[in-house]
Amino acid sequence: MAAVLRKLIQGRLPALAGVLCRRSGNEGHLFLNSSGSTLMQPRCGYSSPTESVIVEMDKATGVALLKLNIPPVNSLSLPLLTELAIVLDKLEMDKHCRGLILTSAVPNIFSAGLNLFDMMDKPNEHYSEFWRAVQEIWIKLYGSSLANIAAINGSSPAGGCLLALCSDYRIMANNPHFTIGLNETRLGIVAPFWFKDTLLNTVGKRTTEISLNLGALYSPTEALSLHLVDRLVPETQLLSAATEEMGRWLQVPDHARQITKSMIRKSTLEGLLNQREADIKNFVEFISRDSIQKSLQFYAQSLQKQKQHIHPPSSSCRQQISSVTFARSPWYSLIQRS
């Protein structure tokens, strides 16, 4: 397949080859090295030593089921991001692997997004390393050559939503307690341009404007209506639906699907690849500001206080979920104090 890809890209799509060849710095994925050969190598297993990323490989179909497994909320910490990057590289480079289903082993939570504590009260070197790891995961997932389906089996705010947005297709469990969205502004922080672009490519400009400015978190039904997710199914059917959907994606010859995907995503990927260092610098400058640190501290504290003051939402009441979500914003804490 590498040879086919090389031929197609060099022979028929020279412009695309030029773009994809240049500056990946990433093994595998949709990127080629400067000679046009793939960087993929034959691989063996993908066990994650701490089991924080569980991979179940179906050798018959070539589909890997990847479960995030860091209770209580699968927050994306530096060690988890590092481990995930290794696993994704191994899958990408396994010539038998054609598809990836991303889900969570933690009940009711897909991922709580970036680990707040990696962005609080740390030296700039840590922020820099952390942000590089976040970039790396986005580049690997959004630029993956595998067919990639997210089976969203729980809440998925911020960076958790970003993980899902990197997939080719999103199926969410239809549970009104779950929410999904890029809620960064509610924490007093700003979704970087490549989070914004990933959302924009999925739901369009107007929805992106509203969602990002308000830091909106949506119920599964709302997310479906905005095309933030592609399908809802009962929780018990999530994995079978994802597996069935994967079958549809794998009916398409890999090289045709991969080249098509790269044509659609390459300019977005290049947006970051062209300025990774500047983006890291921006992040470090932004996150280390006193005002931003204060916002994050309020937010982290409000999450902990919810436990003491607010009961978990009752079975079918969406309104309550919205108020809990809002109550977790630092601005709400400020209003409460005044």
Ligand SMILES: CCCCC/C=C\C/C=C\CC/C=C/CC(=O)SCCNC(=O)CCNC(=O)[C@H](O)C(C)(C)COP(=O)(O)OP(=O)(O)OC[C@H]1O[C@@H](n2cnc3c(N)ncnc32)[C@H](O)[C@@H]1OP(=O)(O)O
């Ligand atoms: C001017 C130029 C601008 C340039 C801009 C440049 C760069 C951009 C700058 C910054 C961008 C940074 C991007 C960040 C993206 C993110 O992902 S931020 C993280 C956002 N995440 C959230 O808001 C989710 C918060 N969590 C929740 O809403 C809930 O926890 C939940 C996921 C819905 C689960 O609820 P549940 O009731 O089941 O659990 P608890 O709330 O009780 O939580 C259990 C436990 O886990 C802790 N926790 C929750 N979330 C996180 C997290 N994200 N990180 C770390 N820890 C988390 C929570 O505190 C509890 O802890 P405990 O009390 O100690 O048990």
